[in-house]
Amino acid sequence: MKKVLLMFALFTSLCLFSCKDAATTTTENGDTTKTETVEKKVDINELAAKAKAEGANWSVDEWKAAFKDMLIGMKPMLDFMKDFKEKLEKDPAAAATLMEKMENNKEFESLEKAMGEFNTAAEACENGKKVLDDEEFGKQLLKELGYPEDVMK
Numbered sequence: 001m002k003k004v005l006l007m008f009a010l011f012t013s014l015c016l017f018s019c020k021d022a023a024t025t026t027t028e029n030g031d032t033t034k035t036e037t038v039e040k041k042v043d044i045n046e047l048a049a050k051a052k053a054e055g056a057n058w059s060v061d062e063w064k065a066a067f068k069d070m071l072i073g074m075k076p077m078l079d080f081m082k083d084f085k086e087k088l089e090k091d092p093a094a095a096a097t098l099m100e101k102m103e104n105n106k107e108f109e110s111l112e113k114a115m116g117e118f119n120t121a122a123e124a125c126e127n128g129k130k131v132l133d134d135e136e137f138g139k140q141l142l143k144e145l146g147y148p149e150d151v152m153k
Helices: 003-016 044-057 058-074 077-089 092-103 106-123 126-133 135-144
Strands: 020-026 031-041
Touching: 003 031, 031 044, 031 077, 044 058, 044 106, 058 077, 058 135, 077 106, 106 126
Parallel strands: none
Antiparallel strands: 020 031
């Protein structure tokens, strides 16, 4: 997991598929329900602050849930990175344009800063380090969120 997050930080320095919860609603006649998807919103600045303040007391499972929420909050950047890799494979000459687009995106700066603070909080405690070092968890989490393992490489 640590490698995944470090590669992410490196990539963003050089240059979040969202989690969906099911919600059911009842039709007008009241006897059938349909499922709609609701995009989960995560304030990663708030999550980073919470990790700094409370992370030392979190269990491994709580850290794993926090990492999942962090990646959900990073959706705009992860989506860009996924798209970047796909476009780069099709047209290597587009790299400069894509890099410029990422460098000029103020939202990405904010996301990168929050992710760095979150990683620092994780590194500062035993359970956070365990999750950072769990590469298998990182791969599984990316897959669960709909990203290829190499999205951050």
